[in-house]
Amino acid sequence: MGPLGDLASGFGVALTPENLLWALIGVFLGTAVGVLPGIGPALTVALLLPVTYDLEPISAFIMFAGIYYGGMYGGSTTSILLNTPGESASIVTAIEGNLMAKRGRGAAALATAAIGSFVAGTLGTLALTLVAPVMVKLALRFGAAEYFALIVLAFTTITALLGGSLVRGLISLLVGLTIGLVGVDTLTGQSRFTFGVPQLLDGIDVVTVAVGLFAVGETLWVASRLRHGAEETIPVRGSVWMTREEWKRSWKPWLRGTALGFPIGSLPAGGAEIPTFLSYSIERRLSNHPEEFGKGAIEGVAGPEAANNASAAGVLVPLLTLGLPTSATAAILLVAFQRYGLNPGSQLFQRDPELVWGLIASLYIGNVMLLVLNLPLAGLWVRLLAIPRPMLYAGILVFAGLGTYSQKGSTVDLVILYVLGALGFLMRRFDIPVAPAVIAVILGPVAEEHFRRALQLSQGNYMTFVTRPISGSILLLAALGLIVPIVLRAVQTRRTPPASSA
C-alpha cells in the first residue's frame, strides 16, 4: 500500500471527534507553555503523563504531539515581542524578530513565524511520512567528528553577527565561551568554574543566559536611559498583516529553513539550534536586503522559525524508527511510549501501525490548528507593545524571573539571571554585541565535547576530522564559506570601477 495508504488510514484514526478534541487541547497547551519561558513542552508532557494514563494511547499521543508542535510555535512569540526566548531554538528569532517589533512590524514578524512554522511543520511531517527509513540510515553515519564539523559550519554564522567592530565581537564571543565552560566537563567528570556552588555543576542553562543578556540587560539599559529623551511607545507601522513585499521575502527562507531543519533535526545529536544558526547566516548572505540585517530583516525570522519547526519533525524520525530520543521532549515521549507498553523502534511501524500513522496524521491536523490559532492571535499579542515602556519592561522583568525560576525552582538561577543581566547592561554600555555571546554558549560546549570525543574515538588522531568523508566535506564547506566572501571582496575592490560584476 505504501506510506500514503497508511497515512490515509492514520487520518481515519486521528479524525474522530474525540481525538480532534485532544489535538486541540494539545496545541492550546503547547502554545501556552511555549509562550512562558522556562516551562517547555518536555516539562508539560512529564507533568501530564500520570494524569493521562486512563486515556487511549492514541489519544494521549495526539495530545502530546500537539503540545510538542505547539511549544515550537509559542516560543517565537515572546522572542519577537519581548526579546525573551522561551527556549534555545527561538534565540535566533529574537535577534531580528525583536528588531522588527521595534520598527512596528511585530505583527508581520509573528505572522511570518507562524506561517513559516506551518509550512515547515507540514513539509517536515511529509518528509517524515516518506523518507524516515532512508533518513535514519544516513543519520547513523554521523559520529563525533561529523558533529564537530557541523558545529564549525554553524560557528561561521557568528561572523555575520559580530557587528561593526571585530574586537568587540570577539570579546562577546569569549564571554559566551567562558560561560559555556561552567559546570561538569562531560568527558572527564571534572567540574570547571563552579566555585564550590553545587547548582553550577550542571552548567548555566542557555535560556537563562539568553534571557539574562537579552531581556534583563535590555531592561536595565532602557531603565538607565528612560529619563533622557521623551517616551515613545512602539507604534504598529503599516498593515498589521504581512505586506506583499514581506510575503515575497518570506517564502524562500521558509523552504530553505525547512531543508536545513529536517535533516539536522533527524540527526541523533543534531538538535534544533544549529539549523536556526545556519538558516540565519544563509538568509543573510542570500538576501537582497543585507543592509536590513541587524535592523529587523524578515528573512532572519522566517528562515530560523521554519528551521526549528522542521527540526521538530526531524526529531521524530529517529524516535519512531529506532526508538532514539534525541531531545528532552522526545525522551519524555519515549517514557510515555513505554508507559503504554509500547516499545518504539524499528518494530513499532509493524507492530502498531495504527498508532504511528495516527500520530503522524495528527501532526498534520495539529499544524493546521496551530495556524488557525496563532494567526489571529498575532494581532492581539502585538498590542502588548502599546503598553507604556516602564510597565512593559517591568512586565518583561517579572516574566523573565518567573520563567527562570520555574525551570528548576532554584533561587541560585535567579541570581545567575541578574548577574547575566548586569553583564548584558555593561555590554550594551560599551557597545559590545550580545548575540555572539549567546551563540557561543550554545555551540561552545557541544563543539568541545564532540571534538574531544572524536579524538578519543580515533585514539588521538587529528586526521579523523578530514579523512572521514562527511566530516571532511562539511569542514571544506565551512572553509569556503569563510574564504570565498573575502576573496570576492578583494577581487571586487581591485576591479575599479565596480561595474555590475557577477
Place this chain on the structure above:
Amino acid sequence: MRSLRLLGALIAMALLAVPVFARSAAPVMAAAPLAQAGECPTDYPTETLEIMAPAAPGGGWDTTAREIQQVLQNEVIDQNVEVFNVAGAGGTVGLAQLVSDNAGDEQTMMMMGLVMVGAIATNQSPVTLEQVTPIARLTTEYEVIVVPANSEYQTLDDLMEDFKANPGAVTWGGGSAGGTDHILVGLMAQAVGVDPTAINYVPFSGGGEALAAILGGQVSAGVSGYGEFQDQIEAGELRALAISAGQDVAAGATPGAGAASPTTGSATPVAALPPVPTLQEQGVDVELANWRGLVAPPEISDEVRQCMIAMIDQMHQTQAWQDVLARYGWQDFFLAGDEFGEYLSEERDRVIPILQELGLAE
C-alpha cells in the same frame, strides 16, 4: 517553587477534559488500614506526603517517584501525595536540601539510587547519605553490554580478549562520566586485570546519543540499563553479550522478588530477567545493580520511620506496584529499614574506590 509547579500542573489538569480527571481521581480501592503487626501505631501520614525527585522531570528517579505517588494515593493511603523536582548535580543538590531544609520533616521522602552514591563522591558533596534516614530499596535495572549486530564480537570472550590485549583500542559508549555505566566498565577492567585508568570510556549525554553511536558503529561496545536497549536487542540490531545481574539472581525464576525481601508476599513474578548470560557466568566476576530507593530526612522520630517503612512495604505488596515493575521492566529489589542502611554503606565501600581509581573522585 512547589506551588508554582503545582499551579502549572493544575492549569494543565483543569484544561484536560473532566472525564479523564474524574476517572483517575476516582478511588480505585478503599485505603486499607496501615497498622501492620504493630509496626505503625498511629495514623500516617496525617497530611499531604511529599516525594522529592532530585532530578529533572522525565528521568528514572522522576518516573519512579511519580509511579510511587500513583500507587500510594490510589491504593495505600488516604492523603494526597505530591512529587516535586530538585534537579542538579546527580541528585546531590536535592540531597543537600533534604538534609538542611527538611531535617525533622516527617511528611517528606526523597527518591535516590546508586547514581547518587557515585555523584556524592565525584562532586565532593559535603552532604552524604550517612545523614539521611534509609527507608527502603525498591527497584533495580541491570546493565547490559551490547555490540552492533554487524560487530566482529560474537561473545563476551571475544570482546574481553581484545580489551585485555589493548584496552585503549576498545571504545565503550555509555552515560555520563562516573555514572553507573562507567562504574561497570571500571569494575570489569579490575576483574579481568586491566588497569582502570587505561580504559577508553566515551561518555554520552542522554541515552539516545549513546545508542546512536553504538548502532552507527562509532564505538566498539555499549553499556547501559537493559531497558534502554531492549527494543533494539529484540529487533536484532544490537547483540547483547552480558548482563550485570548476580548469579543467584539469574538462577531464580523470580529474580529479586524472593531473594531480596523477607516480607514480600507477591506471588506473581515481575519482569523476568532478560535472556542474556550474566558477566559472572562468563567468567567476569562483576555484579552491578542500578537500584533505586527512598530515604527520609534526618532527625525524624523512630515511630514515623517505622510508619514510612510499613507504608512502603504495603505499597510494594500491591498488585498495582507489581504492574508498574512489569510495565517498565524493573526488577523487584525490595529491602527495608536498617538492612537497606547497611546495603547503602556496602555500596559506598564498593563504588567509591573504583571511582577513585578512574580518577573521578578523591
